[in-house]
Amino acid sequence: MERSLIERTAAEIARGVNRGEHSAAEAVDAALARVGEVEERVGAFLTVLSDDARNRACAIDERVRAGERLPLAGVPLAVKDNMCVTGTRTTCGSRILERWTAPYTATAVRRLEDAGAIVIGKTNLDEFAMGSSCENSALGVTRNPYDLSRVPGGSSGGSAAAVAGYEAAIGIGSDTGGSIREPGAFCNVIGFKPTYGRVSRYGLIAFASSLDQIGPLTRTVEDAALVYDAMAGYDPMDSTSIDRPVEPTAKGLLESLSGLKVGIVRQFDTRELGDDVDEVYDRAYHDLEALGAELHDVSLPTADYGLATYYLIAPAECSSNLARFDGVRYGSRVEAADVQAMYENTRAAGFGPEVKRRILIGTYALSSGYYDAYYVRAQKARTLIARDFEAAFAEVDLIACPAASSPAFTFNAKSDPYSMYMMDYYTIPMSLAGLPALSVPCGWVTPPGGALPLPMGLQFAAPLFSEKLLLGVAHAYESATKHALKHKPEVGARG
Amino acid sequence: MSSEKIDVRYVAKLARIALTDEEVERFGAQLGDLLEHVNALGALDTSAVPATAQVVESRNVERPDTVVPCLSRETVMAQAPQRQGAFFRVPRIIAEE
Numbered sequence: 001m002e003r004s005l006i007e008r009t010a011a012e013i014a015r016g017v018n019r020g021e022h023s024a025a026e027a028v029d030a031a032l033a034r035v036g037e038v039e040e041r042v043g044a045f046l047t048v049l050s051d052d053a054r055n056r057a058c059a060i061d062e063r064v065r066a067g068e069r070l071p072l073a074g075v076p077l078a079v080k081d082n083m084c085v086t087g088t089r090t091t092c093g094s095r096i097l098e099r100w101t102a103p104y105t106a107t108a109v110r111r112l113e114d115a116g117a118i119v120i121g122k123t124n125l126d127e128f129a130m131g132s133s134c135e136n137s138a139l140g141v142t143r144n145p146y147d148l149s150r151v152p153g154g155s156s157g158g159s160a161a162a163v164a165g166y167e168a169a170i171g172i173g174s175d176t177g178g179s180i181r182e183p184g185a186f187c188n189v190i191g192f193k194p195t196y197g198r199v200s201r202y203g204l205i206a207f208a209s210s211l212d213q214i215g216p217l218t219r220t221v222e223d224a225a226l227v228y229d230a231m232a233g234y235d236p237m238d239s240t241s242i243d244r245p246v247e248p249t250a251k252g253l254l255e256s257l258s259g260l261k262v263g264i265v266r267q268f269d270t271r272e273l274g275d276d277v278d279e280v281y282d283r284a285y286h287d288l289e290a291l292g293a294e295l296h297d298v299s300l301p302t303a304d305y306g307l308a309t310y311y312l313i314a315p316a317e318c319s320s321n322l323a324r325f326d327g328v329r330y331g332s333r334v335e336a337a338d339v340q341a342m343y344e345n346t347r348a349a350g351f352g353p354e355v356k357r358r359i360l361i362g363t364y365a366l367s368s369g370y371y372d373a374y375y376v377r378a379q380k381a382r383t384l385i386a387r388d389f390e391a392a393f394a395e396v397d398l399i400a401c402p403a404a405s406s407p408a409f410t411f412n413a414k415s416d417p418y419s420m421y422m423m424d425y426y427t428i429p430m431s432l433a434g435l436p437a438l439s440v441p442c443g444w445v446t447p448p449g450g451a452l453p454l455p456m457g458l459q460f461a462a463p464l465f466s467e468k469l470l471l472g473v474a475h476a477y478e479s480a481t482k483h484a485l486k487h488k489p490e491v492g493a494r495g
Numbered sequence: 496m497s498s499e500k501i502d503v504r505y506v507a508k509l510a511r512i513a514l515t516d517e518e519v520e521r522f523g524a525q526l527g528d529l530l531e532h533v534n535a536l537g538a539l540d541t542s543a544v545p546a547t548a549q550v551v552e553s554r555n556v557e558r559p560d561t562v563v564p565c566l567s568r569e570t571v572m573a574q575a576p577q578r579q580g581a582f583f584r585v586p587r588i589i590a591e592e
Binding site: 100101103104195196197210236239240242302305307308309311312319323326327328329330331332333335336337338339340341342343344345347348351353356357359360361363364367374376377378379380381382383384386417418432433434464 | 501503506507509510511512513514518522525526528529530532533534535536537539541544545546547548549550551553556558566570571573574575576577583585586587588
């Protein structure tokens with residue numbers, strides 16, 4: 001039976017549009033109808049752009065009729081709401097930007113539009129991308145399409161949920177310490193963070209500039225590769241974007257892992273995560289062997305310091321980046337008699353608790369007398385973490401490990417900030433080292449008392465600029481195991 | 496590394512965020528907890544290790560010094576919380592004579 005338009009992959013939709021089998025307008029209408037059907041339960045979007053999307057779809061159809069062939073022709077795209085789209089409300093999930101309209105479009109979004117993708121809406125996130133569950137959004141609640149009583153992960157939880165719930169074929173998010181990979185794992189989708197600097201950050205509202213990286217959330221590895229190929233590459237508007245050729249990844253994805261050396265990290269003992277979770281990862285590693293890979297023990301002795309390092313560097317950079325929200329030029333303002341009180345009251349009313357906590361810790365770590373003890377020491381620890389990976393990659397081609405410390409949890413389960421931070425224990429070291437890494441579905445667990453099986457994610461990490469290898473390996477694993485297809489989301493998948 | 500208590504009110508002043516008494520207490524405790532965790536970094540010998548600010552090599556980026564199109568003044572000013580003509584309006588900064 002032919003699958004409905006909403007269930008098709010981006011590759012299939014683009015092929016259908018390019019061949020004239022269906023129009024971009026039909027693909028967008030199907031996605032918008034699905035949004036209308038499930039959004040009340042899922043809550044993936046902060047803004048749905050029905051009219052803009054329909055207009056853009058007609059324009060794509062005209063280009064295709066005129067003979068153009070586009071790699072993402074007519075593919076419905078969900079954009080995390082910390083990326084600018086001209087004329088569109090861009091909130092970062094924050095009160096302080098609740099009514100701000102972006103006057104320009106992020107390079108990553110523009111490149112996807114140039115490739116034929118159609119933005120259907122802006123998705124929910126933890127405020128300013130700070131969090132691992134979307135619960136820190138000031139503007140909406142997003143639920144996990146696979147179990148509506150659970151969080152979608154974060155901070156790119158809205159894009160993950162939109163793709164998992166078949167509201168959009170593809171999504172993009174931003175990953176600072178795991179914000180693409182963890183929601184990918186929670187929502188049974190691919191979450192891919194490219195090498196730092198591979199995708200322009202122009203138009204991505206900054207959280208921690210030395211770590212932030214845009215990447216895809218998709219239902220297949222091939223789609224992640226298509227999105228990456230369209231977005232990646234140097235951009236004069238982002239001086240930290242990497243000026244070297246991008247090797248296309250979508251063509252020639254691997255089918256076998258014969259001869260590949262995969263490192264299993266000695267310090268990441270999955271037995272601590274519980275028997276059922278341990279079993280999933282154990283099987284995943286065996287499956288890699290069955291596909292021809294050689295497993296090797298590798299050591300990342302400093303990885304255990306990743307969280308401590310990250311929770312100095314990221315807040316320090318955020319305290320500096322978010323200084324621009326002062327009520328003067330844009331965003332909300334709380335009036336006061338003097339300018340100091342205006343700043344302080346504006347920021348008190350505009351930011352939520354997690355953003356305030358991180359600004360405070362970052363301000364403290366950068367303040368006189370503490371700078372060397374905290375910030376500089378963390379930057380040195382960062383060097384050691386990066387060196388650990390370099391040493392490991394002298395022995396193996398890539399590393400496999402969990403993408404998150406647990407499957408999706410219920411709302412309000414992590415009220416202590418540090419227990420939430422622990423969710424990113426496995427993703428932060430790669431971020432600090434700037435490495436490309438992705439999460440791919442690797443099995444299911446049914447938690448005690450839970451009725452529904454929950455997806456788990458396997459993380460692959462590769463040396464800098466090894467996106468082609470990383471996506472190839474993930475594709476071979478995905479096609480051999482097909483874990484993602486074993487269960488349907490709670491919100492169903494008909495269209 | 497220091498293990499002293501954070502003076503949350505002072506840090507909030509530096510960060511330009513007004514805090515309620517309840518927030519001072521709650522954030523103080525939470526930041527204290529977090530500092531205990533990050534103090535673990537003290538166990539690493541970093542005396543001979545260079546700091547990493549940016550993982551991938553960075554270099555100076557220059558562009559030709561030519562005029563290129565940019566956002567119009569009206570576009571930039573349009574979302575100002577308060578404006579007066581071509582200026583952002585803020586509370587008085589300099590005291591009256």
